[in-house]
Amino acid sequence: MHIHPKITPIYQTSVFKFEDLNELELYFGEPGSRYLYSRNGNPNSDELAEAVNRLEGGVGAVATGSGMAAIFAALLAFCQAGDHVLCAADIYGGSSSLLNQELSRMGITVTYVPFEELYALDRFVQPTTRLLLCETMSNPLLRVADLRRLADGCHGLGLKLVVDNTFASPIITRPLALGADVVLHSVTKYISGHSDVTAGVTVAADAAVAARLKQVGVLYGLTLSPMESWLAVRGLKTLHLRMPAHSHNALAIAKFLQQQPAVRAVYYPGLPDHPQHVLAQEQGGGLFGGMMSILLADDATVVNRFMQRSQRFPFAPSLAGVDSSLSYPLGTSHRYLTPEQQAELGITVGLVRLSVGIEPVEELLADLAQALA
Ligand SMILES: *Cc1c(COP(=O)(O)O)cnc(C)c1O
Numbered sequence: 001m002h003i004h005p006k007i008t009p010i011y012q013t014s015v016f017k018f019e020d021l022n023e024l025e026l027y028f029g030e031p032g033s034r035y036l037y038s039r040n041g042n043p044n045s046d047e048l049a050e051a052v053n054r055l056e057g058g059v060g061a062v063a064t065g066s067g068m069a070a071i072f073a074a075l076l077a078f079c080q081a082g083d084h085v086l087c088a089a090d091i092y093g094g095s096s097s098l099l100n101q102e103l104s105r106m107g108i109t110v111t112y113v114p115f116e117e118l119y120a121l122d123r124f125v126q127p128t129t130r131l132l133l134c135e136t137m138s139n140p141l142l143r144v145a146d147l148r149r150l151a152d153g154c155h156g157l158g159l160k161l162v163v164d165n166t167f168a169s170p171i172i173t174r175p176l177a178l179g180a181d182v183v184l185h186s187v188t189k190y191i192s193g194h195s196d197v198t199a200g201v202t203v204a205a206d207a208a209v210a211a212r213l214k215q216v217g218v219l220y221g222l223t224l225s226p227m228e229s230w231l232a233v234r235g236l237k238t239l240h241l242r243m244p245a246h247s248h249n250a251l252a253i254a255k256f257l258q259q260q261p262a263v264r265a266v267y268y269p270g271l272p273d274h275p276q277h278v279l280a281q282e283q284g285g286g287l288f289g290g291m292m293s294i295l296l297a298d299d300a301t302v303v304n305r306f307m308q309r310s311q312r313f314p315f316a317p318s319l320a321g322v323d324s325s326l327s328y329p330l331g332t333s334h335r336y337l338t339p340e341q342q343a344e345l346g347i348t349v350g351l352v353r354l355s356v357g358i359e360p361v362e363e364l365l366a367d368l369a370q371a372l373a
Pocket of ligand 1: 066067068069092094135139164166167185186187188189198199200
């Protein structure tokens with residue numbers, strides 16, 4: 001019997017068989033020719049890593065159990081006890097918690113760099129500074145980083161640039177092509193795209209870094225399961241179709257919301273009045289993604305009413321699925337910042353973040369109109 005599946009089956013196995021000692025030696029002698037143990041490598045997780053690697057233009061990648069694991073792997077690829085990292089102040093809450101609460105225990109220290117000062121890093125650099133961690137588009141205000149300028153700045157100071165490209169996806173921006181050393185994703189978001197997978201991936205521009213990422217993945221046990229990998233690969237196949245759809249819907253919604261008296265501000269890089277609109281246009285090839293934040297009245301009653309009335313934007317504290325949702329930075333992602341930090345980042349009671357899906361846009365507009373009425 002010849003079985004020729006069109007797509008990669010799920011290799012739901014923790015371990016692989018060997019005929020004899022000769023075959024075992026082939027595993028070590030011809031890397032990539034065989035599999036041994038799924039934590040070290042599995043056809044499904046390799047397929048995901050290789051697919052994202054190709055999209056991002058890297059030389060090697062590791063698929064991880066979450067976006068957090070992807071960030072951890074990237075930091076440990078470059079840092080050890082005694083090292084110091086720079087981190088953009090506008091960063092995913094989990095990233096800053098990882099740095100503050102966990103990597104600090106391992107002797108890795110951090111300094112946060114305000115958005116306005118990202119292009120003048122010299123005054124933040126110490127002799128032990130290894131890298132800058134930043135996001136292509138930040139959460140929740142969608143500030144856009146000029147990655148080429150950042151890469152030049154970092155390299156001039158001997159630092160690596162690590163970019164969390166979760167919000168943009170490689171369809172909108174490819175950080176390695178702009179000079180970044182490592183790019184990573186919460187695959188949970190756009191890469192898988194259907195709100196049914198928790199996963200991550202970290203991609204390196206350099207072979208030695210890729211090997212280091214692989215080692216960190218295997219030895220810390222960060223690698224991804226076959227089933228999750230398979231689902232993420234399935235999602236990834238439509239990423240290039242989904243991102244334009246998310247972007248077109250989001251632009252129409254941003255323009256609509258800007259006209260609504262109940263909406264005090266709309267933060268979306270596709271709007272001409274966004275502070276980095278021109279950069280976003282250039283760096284994103286005309287697509288601005290599906291994420292935006294809106295400012296309602298700074299009054300929890302108003303926010304609650306909006307959440308309760310909206311049918312197509314359920315309050316679900318994640319993002320980037322084909323189905324729209326909304327989130328609340330003050331109560332979720334940025335909950336554990338100090339009130340001063342929250343205020344500095346513009347995260348107030350009235351700030352609501354929308355993740356615009358790929359539904360028919362008229363339905364989304366009608367829903368928002370009635371929720372705001
Ligand atoms: C969600 C998210 C993460 C963390 O990813 P998980 O898959 O939840 O571990 C990291 N960075 C950004 C920008 C995210 O949105």
